[in-house]
Amino acid sequence: MDTNRSDYPEHVKEFLSKDPYNFAMKLFCKRWKPFLIKAISCDEFTRFARFTKQLPISEKVLAQNLRELEADGLVMRTVYAEVPPRVEYRLTELGYSICPILNALYDWGREEMKKRKLPIDREGEIWHGYQKRNETIMQPPFSR
Incomplete structure (x- = not known):
């Protein structure tokens, strides 16, 4: 998921930026x-x-x-x-x-x-x- 999307509330952006699933998917699952x-x-x-x-x-x-x-x-x-x-x-x-x-x-x-x-x-x-x-x-x- 894109953690930079402006339509996400700040608490969602913070969660996504610290989530290992999200990190791995951004790195090699696009x-x-x-x-x-x-x-x-x-x-x-x-x-x-x-x-x-x-x-x-x-x-x-x-x-x-x-x-x-x-x-x-x-x-x-x-x-x-x-x-x-x-x-x-x-x-x-x-x-x-x-x-x-x-x-x-x-x-x-x-x-x-x-x-x-x-x-x-x-x-x-x-x-x-x-x-x-x-x-x-x-x-x-x-x-x-």
Whole structure:
């Protein structure tokens, strides 16, 4: 929850600013952040262009999320002085510490979706080790 919203009474803002759930959700549970963290964790590093191939995300939203992840100490951005410039994103130790939480969340969601007989994304299943690598269904960056 956004603790800066002006329509919240002060006592609600104070509660939210001190709440560990709210802190964790702001840090790594915003819309695209779990996907970005998981994508980086699958490889040693990831480049900006690969995210746009992996996810249906605009470059503006991607850049904003990566900046937030970097500012929060979850992602390290390395710029190489080359032409054209090469930028790589790696998880920090703190970023890697979130992966078991995201995996548990995925596992819970997967089991609940199976109980409800809902379709589950096959590429996500591969990312999380539930299916073997299958080049015919994998989209970039998997088909290298």
